[in-house]
Amino acid sequence: PYVAAAYGYIDAVIEPKETRNFILHALEVSSLKVEIVPTKKHGVPPF
Structure with a gap:
C-alpha cells in the first residue's frame, strides 16, 4: 500500500x-x- 500512496x-x-x-x-x-439543493430555475416544457 505504501507504493500506491x-x-x-x-x-x-x-x-x-x-x-x-x-x-x-x-x-x-x-x-x-448538509447538502443544499438549489431550486429549479426552469420547469419541464410542454410538448
Missing part, C-alpha cells in the same frame, strides 16, 4: 489498529453534512 493512487494508508477510529470519524463527519 507514493504514486498518489490512494489518499492514505490506515494501520489495522486505527481502522475502527478512522471509520467512526468518517461516519461522524458525514452525518453532520
